[in-house]
Amino acid sequence: MLENRRFVIIGFFTLIGIIYLFRLFYLQVLDESYSIESSSNSIKRVIEVPFRGQIYDRNGKLIVYNTPVYDLLVTPNKVKVDDTLRFCRVLGIERREFDSLINAAGSYSRNKPSLFLRQLSKEDFASIQDIMVDYSGFEFAKSSMRTYKAATLANTLGYVSEISKTQLEKQEEPYYRQSDYIGQTGIEKIYEHELRGKRGTKFIMQNVAGVYKGAWKNGELDTMAVAGENLYSGIDIDIQQYADSLMVNKVGSIVAIEPKTGQILSMVSAPTYDPNFLATRHFSRNYTTLYRNPYKPLFNRPVMASYRPGSTFKLIQALIGLQEGVITPNSGFTHANCPIGCHNHPGTPTVALGVTHSCNPYFYNVFRRIIYNNKISNTFKASAVGLDDWHDKISKFGIGQQLGIDLPSERKGNLPDKKYYDKIYGENRWKFSNIYSLSIGEGEILITPLKMANVAAIIANKGYYYTPHVIHGIGEKKVLKPEYAVRHETGVAAHNFDPVIEGMLGAVEGGTARRSRVEGISIAGKTGTSQNKRGMDHSIFIAFAPVEDPKIAIAVFVENAGAGGSAAAPIANLIIEKYLTRNVTNKALEKRIMEADFMKNVILPAPPKPVIKDTAKRRQGIPMVPVEKPMPKVINWFKRF
Amino acid sequence: MEEGKPITKNVDWMVVLIYIACLGIGWVNIYAAVYNPETHSSIFDLSNNAGKQLMWIGTTFILIICILVIDYKFYETFSFIIYAIVIFLLVVVLFAGSNINGSRSWIKFGAISLQPAQFANLAVSLAISKYLSDPAISLTRKLKDYYPILGIIILPSILILLSNETGSMLVFASFAIILYREGMPGFIPAIGIVSAALLIISLLYNSWYIAGAIIFIAGIVIWLMPVMTRRRGGLMATVLIAIVMISIVFGVDFFMNNVLQKHQRGRIMVLLDPDSDPRGIGWNVIQSKIAIGSGGFSGKGFLQGTQTKFDFVPEQSTDFIFCTVGEEHGFIGTAVVVTLFILLISRLVILAERQRSRFARVYGYCVAGIFFFHFLVNVGMTIGLMPVIGIPLPFFSYGGSSLWSFSVLLFIFLKIDAQRPFTLSRG
Incomplete structure (x- = not known):
């Protein structure tokens, strides 16, 4: 029955139709690879x-911005480089580097583009763009490079670099991808969320x-x-750079704060480096160089280095003593019956003169009275109670605490309490005679430069402080983080500050820091000489000015530079003068300080290791080789069967 | 037309509607395929393919009216003469043809270029129908009755091959359908399909695995076979078939590896695996699959196709027009087109079966077969199921010659079908 063959035929047609429908459904709906x-x-x-946020200084000057650059991306599976040597020559890389870069990209994904070369400048991009058309699998992506207008503030600003594998895995919300940039330290890290914008x-x-x-x-x-x-x-970039220049060939810190607001005016960590050094695509090489430097330029000293405050600590002792009522402004002490020696200075019948001449026995007695200011007759027990009481009051100055500055890795320092000495000597086995070094800021107490600057601000404010902070405005509305608007009280009454400030004024006018006094500006300051096991004493000075209406509070620490008056005080006073008047009158002092080299006094923990030179010789930038234009290839897309 | 009976009453409106639907969808998609978002050219702009296609559609309607007006007996009577004219044109084109796209197959009449090869289908269909309309001819019994049919097909095949239009020649394979319908033993197409399948499989997989699979299947067949059949030579036949199949497999393997040159082998392999040459021949298939695949379920939207528009897909408005449908209208669009085609050819088969004359029936089957083959190969190649063979998708692809030839082919049959109530069976 041949007529019935029509069913076979129609069936065959329908079958093909159904097969095609299935195939289409698979291709269009099920198979995601064609989406x-x-x-x-x-x-x-x-x-x-997005462009990373920019950073401005207190006068509206731009300090950090972005320069447009181009990244070269590679998709390993699409790579077709016929003439690898020419390709490498154009890019200025070596064959070995080419292979390792391709492999590195391939280990991430063979089908997705990943980074090949970073941060080609606009000029480099223009010259190789045309040639790259010949090599499939490569593409350019616009990117930007963090650029720092002034070669300063490196540790405070921090740096951005490619996100590490651990960071990539640890991120809470999956935002970053391989080869993304992320703020690694400093402001760049703390304000990463605000700075990065939205992709x-x-x-x-x-x-x-x-x-x-x-x-x-x-x-x-x-x-x-x-x-x-x-x-x-709040940084004043001019002052910052000036402070930098004063700290050349010195190891140490400068922190300047605006007392009324807690804004950081300047923050020097010496020795320092140009932040642009870590912003280029030679990051890892440059980072290694800094990392291996024996003076540790990457160590952010203002918040991470802890020193004994030395005599600067006497200010706090005096304030606590006055507040506790164990002394009055007119209390006087002599050198008698004191285990601590002193230098030759006029008599100290008042608190102010005690401060001015930085009399050690004076504050030995003050501290003794503070510690024994209770009714316990057992000196061991009395010392324990007295110390904890003292500890609480000192804590209010932020000492031994994290202040909460907007910088990472802030150290607490050390403010010993009962527990601390119990651990060393055993409970009730120590008393005032074991801890009296604390009275003059020696012994077990450790304070960071930032905290000493804050102490200067507290005295300038007569009793309160705002947490020091670098950034006071986020975004166009200049939003202040709420924690920086909180006024912290120290519990010391304002009138108790007067004799101390008077003493500080005296110290600059005719006391320990008289050699660096500035004509026409009333500076209240206090020198400190911090003993340490490694070589010469550290030179310390804290101050604020002008006394009538304090605009700047400052702490200067110079390692192994001797007494406070010799290095730290002149530096602080030069900065104060420069900040308040934009001018420096004592050019001779300025010159002497700038040329002084205290770095040579610094005894390094171990002989510096010889810096191993990178074996792979890299070239800065891309050497441009004129490349002949390739013949346009005519491709016949469609070949008939 | 018979006494007072308007043609509109007897013509099969379902086919006409499908035809108009195909033309309309095709035209809109040609516009989308060539649409340039930067210039916003109009669908009526005669400088682009969409505008030109509209012109072709217009002329086609004139042609259709002519066909419907001419007496239906004309086509049967003049079958061989039409065949002779087309053969003549195919010869002429070999010597005087204009060179377009590397093949000398076009004849220019002023501004219009025609491709005689496109009309070879019509000529061969008419000739075969005329030949088979003789009731004395039987494809079931006499082998010698096949020879004239082979002659009718082979003559234009050679001429078309000479003018480098391989794709148009392959369409003649569709006549296997009518031969099967008219009595060709079923095992012949079966062997054809099985051989083709074996050929492809042996290119793709290791010969030893295929041989193992064939032996396994043969074993199952023998095991399931009734004992009587097995005794009556069933066993021998199965073993024989299995041996032949295995020889084909190894033969292909030998041919590929020892006879063909390396580059020839590459050209065959790329048909099976486009990824082996993604920038060459494989490019078309990969891009076409991406275009269709990226359409998703509901498509990117009218004029929103990007793969087709930005020249990733070659020949977007002609051979690969189906990609535009797939990309812009998604699975919904492609399903509609596939359904339209299956409906059309199935309807044609049904119409052919109700014819009273054998001429009409054979011709109807020829038309259905030709459309089916074009659909099978054209859509198949865009979705990677068929090798890339340059033949158009009827009514969709841009091009005057193909539109004219397909329309003429179809409407001659509709005309004959419309006269069916007034004809007497002669076969």
């Missing part, structure tokens, strides 16, 4: 990396030759990149 995002062919998903996604169309053909669906699916928020710092 818009993964086929990445005519429609490309472009990640828009955008754009779908763009391109034709077969890779030529941009406009936004897909008029950009309906695109999300805009939102630039990071700008930060406004």
Whole structure:
């Protein structure tokens, strides 16, 4: 029955139709590999990396901004480089480097683009862009490079670098991707969230030759990149640079604070480096160089280095003594019956003169009275109770605490309490005679330069402080973080500050710091000489000025520079004068300080290791080789069967 | 047309509607394929393919009216003459043809270029139908009755091959359908399909595995076979078939590795695995699959296709027009087109079966077969199921010659079908 063959025929037609429908359903609906995002062919998903927020100084000067650069990305599976040698020559890399870069990219993903070369300047990009068309698998991505206008403030600002593997794995919300930049230290780290902005996604169309053909669906699916928020710092960049110049060839710190607000005016960690040094694509090499430097330029001394405060601590002892009522402004002490020696100075019948001449026995007695200011007759027990009481009061000055500055790794320092000495001597086995070094800021107490600057601010404010902070405004609205608007009280009454300030004035006018006094500015200061096991004493000075209306409070620490009056005090006073008048009158002093080399006194923990030179010789930037234009290749896309 | 009976009453409206639907969808998609978002050219702009296609559609309607007006007996009577004219044109084109896209197969009449090869289908269909309309001819019994049919097919095949239009020649394979319908033993197409399948499988997989699989299947067949059949030579036949199949497999293997040159082997392999040459021949298939695949379920939207528009897909408005449908209208669009085609050819088969004359029936089957083959190969290649063979998708692809030839092919049959109530069976 031949007519019945029509059923076979129609059945066959229908079968083919059904097969095709299944195939189409698979291709179009089930198989994700052809979806818009993964086929990445005519429609490309472009990640828009927003500009990182910029940072300004207190006078509106730009300190940190971004320079547009180009990254070269590679998709290992698409790579087709016929002439590797020429390719390497164009990019200025070596064959070995080429292989390792491709392998590194391949270990991340073979189908997705990953970083090949970072941060090509605009000029480099322009000269190699045309040539790159010949090599498939490579593409450029716009990027930016962090640029620091002034070669200063390196440790405070911190640096950004490629996110590490651990950071990538540890992130709470999956935001960062391989080869993203992230703030690693300093302000860049603390304000990472504000600075980074919001990444955008754009779908763009391109034709077969890779030529941009406009936004897909008029950009309906695109999300805009939102630039990071700008930060406004209290740093005075001119003063900062001036302070830097004074700290050349010295190891130490300077912290200057505006007492009324707690804003950091200047923060020097010496020795320092140009922050741009860590912003280039030679980051790892440069970082290693800094890391191996025996003077530890990466160590942020103002918040991380702890010193014995020396005589500067006497100010706090006096304040506590006055507040406790164990002394009055007119209490006087002599050198008699004191185990601590003193230098030759006029008599100290008042607190002010005690401060001015920095009399050790005076504060031995003051501390003794503070410790024994209770009714316990057992000296061991009385010392224990007295010390804890003292500890609580000192804590209010932020000592032994984390102040909460907007910088990472702030150290607490050490403010010993009963527990601390119990551990050393055993409970009830120590008393005042074991701890009297504390009276003059020696012994077990350790304070960071930041905290000493804060103490100066407290005295300037007569009793309160705002947590020191670098950034006082986030974004266009200049939002102040709420924790920096809180006024911290020290519990010492304002009138008790007067004799101390009077003593500090005296110290600068005719006391320990008289050699660096500034004509026309009333500076209240206190020198300190911090004993330490390694070589010469550290030179310390804290001050604020002008006394009538304090605008700047400062702490200067210079390692192994001797007495406070010799190095730290002149530096502090030069900065104060420069900040208040924008001018320095004592040019001779300025010159002497700038030329002084205290670095040579610093005894390094171990002989510096010889810096091993990188064996792979890299070149700065990209040497440009003129490359002949390739012949345009005519491709016959369609071949008939 | 018979006394007072308007043609509109007897013509099969379902086919006409499908035809108009295909033309409309095709035209809109040609516009989308060539649409340039930067210039916003109009669908009526005669300088682009969409505008030109509209012109072709217009002329096609004139052609259809002519076909419907001409007496239906004309086609049967003049079958061989039409065949002779087309053969003549195919010869002429070999010597005087204009060179377009590397093949000398076009004849220019002023501004219009025609491709005689496109009309070879019509000529061969008419000739075969005319030949088979003789009731004395039987494809079931007499082998010699096949020879004239082979002649009718081979003559234009050679001419088309000479003018470098391999794709158009392959369409003649579709006549196997009508031969099967008219009595060709079923095992012949079965052997054809099985051989083709074996060929492809032996190219893709290791010969030893295939041989093992064949022996395994043969074993199961023998085991399931009734004892009687097995005794009556069933066993021998199965073993024989298995041996032949295994020889084919190893033969192909030998041929590929020892006879063909390396580059020839590459050209065959790329048909099976486009990824082996993604920038060459494989490019078309990969891009076409990406275009269709990226359409998803509901497509990117009209004029929103990007793969097709930005030249990733080659020949977007002609051979790969199906990609535009797939990309812009997604699975919904492609399903509609596939369904339209299956409906059309199935309807044609049904119409052919109700014919009273054998000429009409054979011709109907020829038309259905030709459309089916074009659909099978064209859509198949865009979705990676068929090798890339340059033949158009009827009514969709841009091109005057193909639109004219397919329309003429279809409407001659509709005309004959419309006269069916007034014809007497002669076969």
